[in-house]
Amino acid sequence: MKKNKSIYISSKSLLFLMAYIVVTVLTISSCSSDDVEAGALKEDEWLHPYGTSSYDQILQMNFYTKNHVYLLFNDTLKKERVGTNPDGSPFYNYEDVKLNYKLTGNNGGQEEVFQFNYLSSDTDKKTGTEFVQNQILPHLGGSLFPFSILIVDKINYYVSNASTYYEMTLTNPSVYTGSRCTAIALGNILNMTSDQQVIYQKTILKSIINTQLQSLPSSTFDDFYAYCNAYYSTYAMNDDATAFFKKYPTPYNLGLLDGGYYSYGAPYGFPIYNIKAKSYDLADYTNAVFDYTDESFKAKYGQYPIVMAKFNLLKKIFSEIGVIF
Template sequence: MKKIYYIILLSLLTVTFSCSKEDDLEPTDMRYDYFTVSPDANDEESILRRKFYEDHNIHLLFNDTLRHEQRGTYADGTPHWFTELLDLSYDITTTKNETRFTYIRDHQKQEEGIRYAETYILPHLGEGLRPYSIFLVETLEEYGWRWKTVAYYNGKRCLALATQGIAEMEEEELKERCIDIFYNIVDSKTNYYDEELNDFMALGNNLHGETLESAGLSDDPTNEEIYALGFLTWSTWYREFPSRSSDFTSFLKAVFYQKEEDFKARYASYPLILQKYDIMKEVVKQKGYIF
């Protein structure tokens, strides 16, 4: 029996000694962030990108190629290249739509794109909402059931902005164009079950997803009856109050797409709606949106 113990002890000592002799592991590919402009680059585009990062702490891109490096050679002597692309639709939790775009080739148009981002978008995005990078492109398309032209694409590590025609747009038109961007960014950072929305949901009085009958309403209620209970929408098909998710969405859209004075004038007789609107607007501010 002692012999067995000695063998086990010797084995453990051998393993311990072997582990202590191993060299420290060092990670490979320790180069800086590939969104960053190379410190040696001094062309016009690189200067624009570097200054933008210094001013806003956001990487600026005009090209979706993050790196293109030689990684040795093949047997026949030809170089082996490694290319990393931006991949706008990258997401580890879900599948997003494909995109396609055209580059901005003209330096003046690149500067116009920067002014667009700096003047109309970044002033409204606090730290919690700012993208890791902004990709300025000439045209941008997204594929759903078909390809369609879009003004932006909000990805996990990049906000892509189409700039074609912005130089000819009036200020109000540009502001209107940005509302969709702001709504999408805030919506992507907010969930109806967030703790900040507990008070909002409580005003639904446990009616979310319940039948109209449960609140003593008919199958064909008036809008006023729905509004009095604090809801902006209801399901005409299922004769139900909105789900928590739908209720959240309807008020978030109201905050972004309706002027506050107009909204409050329209629903002045419905205190629950006004309370929910104020809570939603405060949550949007807490998320980092600057009105």
């Protein structure tokens, strides 16, 4: 008679065996059927925002197809009923564009509130869309290129900070550039002449660019400011001013544009100069970049090498952040 032999399995081996059986069963069961159903696709609320009319949708779809930028006429993206209030009225969950949304979550201690007057007619919406399409987007690239554009009649921007003792101050900017949406006020575009539209176009573009410039390292403008750094926010009179005017007979010789400094001399009084702060110098050249072509600027200032160097430096900086001239 044979004796039964006992089989001993260690606890470690037993755990390994059980794990192997589980994996094998799962593998077999997963291969036993190819019927895998995908979940329902979530609708793109930026492309199909809440409350849009059929006409709005035509403009929005065509705009997105051509530019890959979302077009909005209302800051509400989604309105969804999620419950009922104690009084029986419906309770809704809203999702809006959050114009002041910041990736860092830090608003610098400011309280910001936006209210909008919306465009009401299809004609206004069509004209505003064409203005943005033809006059704004062709000049924006790189980091300046927007994720979405909200076209409205008027922007009501309330902001409070320490300097106003936290009282809300109302302004009506032509444009507000947020990280995920740029709002543009185009309520008067129908009443503008073509020349007025060009001026308004430049106002919007400069505002968008200035917002971007504020986020750049201060060293970005070191070369630009270097030419006049010794003279910003300075003044002198009498003999010192006379010596200055002999060295720099015009603002352009120093590298400043029109209005770069105030000066008085004979026959109006004693000689004196008073040079503006560097921020004004940057603003003057920013205006020049948009007001002149390269050819027209050179025709006016070509004999002043410092002016030409600063103009070209600023255009280079603008190009690097995405400005398309």
